[in-house]
Amino acid sequence: MKKLFRKIAIIGTLSGMLFGLGGCAGDLLDTSPSYSFSSSNVWTSPILARAAVMGVYNELYEKFSKNYDSPSIGIPFDAWSSVMDIDMNWKNNCFVISGSCTPSNGNVGNHYKYYYTIVYRANDVINNIDNVPEMEDNEKARLKAECKFLRAWAYYHLNVLWRGVPIYTENVESSEATKARSSEAEVWEQVLSDLTDCINEPNLPGKYAQGNSSYGRITKGAAYAFRGYAYQFMGDYAKALVDFEAIEGLGYSLYSPSNGVKGNRDFFQLFKPANEQCDEMIFSIQCVETSGMGNPRGINYGNRCTGGSAWNNYLPNPAFVEMYECADGSEFDWEKYCPGWHSMTPLARVAFFLRDGLQSGKGEWGTTEATSNYQALYNNMVSYGADMSKYLDQGNEARIRQAYEDRDPRLMQSIITPYSTYDGNQAGVGNHTWTLRWPYILDAGEPYDIRTDTNSKFYYLWRKYVTENDECTTRWVYSEDIILCxxxxxxxxxxxxxxxxxxxxxxxxxxxxxxxxxxxxxxxxxxxxxxxxxxxxxxxxxxxxxxxxxxxxxxxxxxxxxxxxxxxxxxxxxxxxxxxxxxxxxxxxxxxxxxxxxxxSVGEQIKIWPIPAKEREMNSNLTQNPGWQD
Missing domain, CATH: 1.25.40 (Serine Threonine Protein Phosphatase 5, Tetratricopeptide repeat)
Incomplete structure (x- = not known):
C-alpha cells in the first residue's frame, strides 16, 4: 500500500535534480528548473519521465504535509477560515489574520510561486511526454491527464485567491513569462478545459481500489469533483450537479460499516489509517511512516499528550463549536445547560468550566497537599473573575460535560471537549488516558490532565486527525492520509x-x-x-x-x-x-x-489577494488588484 508516495520519497533526489526543488533564486514564477539532465535527456527515458510526473505530485506534499517547517506555505487553509485559529505563538506566521498582507509580503509571493511551480512542472510533462520512447501510448495519455488535473488544481486555487492570473500552458523561460493577466472567467475556462480532458481520457480510471499500487494518483472521480467545484464557484449549479452525480456511478460511497446505528463511531474511525483508502476517499495525499513523509496534522492539531509531546498550533473556534446542534436538531444554547450564561461576562462564566472539588478539596488529585492546593486554585479563580456562586463543588464537571454529550455526535468525535477523555502517548508515560480539565494540574501522574502548549489558557482541542496511543510514537511520521476530497x-x-x-x-x-x-x-x-x-x-x-x-x-x-x-x-x-x-x-x-x-485585517480588499510586488517588477504587464498599493 501507499506505493505512490513511497515512490516520491525514493525518487525525491532525482526529481530534485530534474526540477530544482528549492526553486530559482529570486524568481517567484518558477519557470526555469535547474536541470542536472538536459530536457532532451529527460524525455528520452521512461524512468526519468515518470520521475518528472512524480515531481509534480511532490508539490502537493510541499503544501499540505510540511506545515511544521514551512509555516508560510503549510498553514492549513481552515486556519484562515472561521473554523479555527492559530495559537498565539504562531499567529504572526499567517499574513491573512495578522494585518501584514501587502504586495511585498514574502508569504504572498511564496503562495503565488507555489501554484505556478505546479503549473510549470505540469506543463513540462504535458508538452513533452509524447516524445518519450519505449513508453506505451496509454501510459503517456494517463500521465498527461494526471498532470492536466494538477495544472487545473493549481489554476483553481490561483483564481480563487487572485481572481484572474496569467495563463501559461506552454514551456517558457523566465524572461519570457511576461503575459498579462487573463480574466477570472478565462482562467475558469482553462480549469474546465483541463478537467474535461481528464474526464474524457479513457486511460484515466474512475477510481482505484484500496491497496492498488497506483492508489493516490489522479482519477476521473477527482476530475469530476473539481470540475463541479469550479462550476459551483462560477454559480453554474446545473452543470456542477451533473458532475457531482457522475461521481456516484464510479463506486464512491460513505464509509458507514455500522449503517448509521445510533451511537456509532464511524465518523471518528473515518480518520484513522485503517480506513484512509475506503470508498469515501476521492482525492487524498498519501502519508507514510517515513521521516519527511508523514502527516504533521497529527502533531500540529494535537496536544502535549500526543505522539510523545506534540503541539496545539491550531485551535477550534468556540463559535464554530457552538454550531453543532443539540441531539434533537435544535440550535445549541448555553443557557439551557448553564443558567445565567447570557447575562454574565466571559470571565464570570469560567465558573462553569472548573473541575470538581476546588472548594472542598475533594477532587481527582489524590495527594496529601491536595486540599490546600485546591483552595489556592479556588482563590485564583475568584481573583480571575469567575462567578463562584454558579460553581458546583461536586457536579460541575458533569453539568458542563452534558452540554457536549447532548449534541450532534460529530462534535465529540471531532473535538476534545471539556472533561472528555483522550487516549494519547506521552514521553515518560507511554499510552494512557488523559482528561481535558481546568485548571490544569498534572499530566505525568494523577490526575492525568491533558497538557498543552498553553496550560494557562483553556481552549478546545482537535480530535480529528490527531493520533492516539502509539499510532505515532515518532513525531512527524503519522501515516494517516491528508484528505482533499x-x-x-x-x-x-x-x-x-x-x-x-x-x-x-x-x-x-x-x-x-x-x-x-x-x-x-x-x-x-x-x-x-x-x-x-x-x-x-x-x-x-x-x-x-x-x-x-x-x-x-x-x-x-x-x-x-x-x-x-x-x-x-x-x-x-x-x-x-x-x-x-x-x-x-x-x-x-x-x-x-x-x-x-x-x-x-488590512481591509476588505484582502478578500482578493494582491499580485506580489516582485512579480510586477519582473512583468510590467501585470496589473494590481483593486485596493492594493505596491
Missing part, C-alpha cells in the same frame, strides 16, 4: 446545487445521508420540530452549517466561505450585539469567550 462533501454539494436550483425537497435527502451516517436526527423528522425545513433560504443555511460540522478542519471551509461570500464577515467582524453575554467571534478565544488576540 471525500464523498460526504460531494453529497453536501449536491444538496446545495439542488437547493439553489429550487429543488429543496430533493436536497434534504442528501443532507440526511450525511447525518444518518453518524446517527444524528434527520431533517424533516416530524417528531423533532426543529428539524423541519421551512424553505429555500432556511435550507441554504442548514446546508452551510452541515458543511462546517462535517468538514471542519479538513481545509474545505476557507474556500467555501470565499465562495459563499461570507469569509471576511465571519473571520474579522465582531457579531456581538454589545450585550454582556454575547460572544465576540473575532479572534482566538478561550472556551467561555475571553479573547486572547483579535484578527487584524
Amino acid at each position: 471525500r464523498y460526504a462533501e460531494i453529497l453536501l454539494r449536491r444538496a446545495e446545487c439542488l437547493n439553489e436550483l429550487g429543488r429543496t425537497s430533493e436536497a434534504v435527502a442528501f443532507v440526511n445521508k450525511v447525518r444518518q451516517r453518524v446517527g444524528h436526527v434527520l431533517l424533516n423528522d416530524q417528531a423533532y420540530p426543529a428539524t423541519v425545513v421551512s424553505g429555500q433560504e432556511d435550507m441554504r443555511q442548514r446546508i452551510r452549517k452541515e458543511f462546517y460540522v462535517e468538514l471542519g478542519g479538513e481545509d474545505s471551509m476557507f474556500f467555501n466561505e470565499l465562495r459563499w461570500g461570507t469569509w471576511y464577515d465571519r473571520k474579522f467582524k465582531d457579531h456581538s450585539s454589545g450585550q454582556v453575554g454575547e460572544l465576540n467571534t473575532n479572534g482566538l478565544m478561550q472556551i467561555w469567550g475571553e479573547t486572547t488576540y483579535k484578527h487584524l
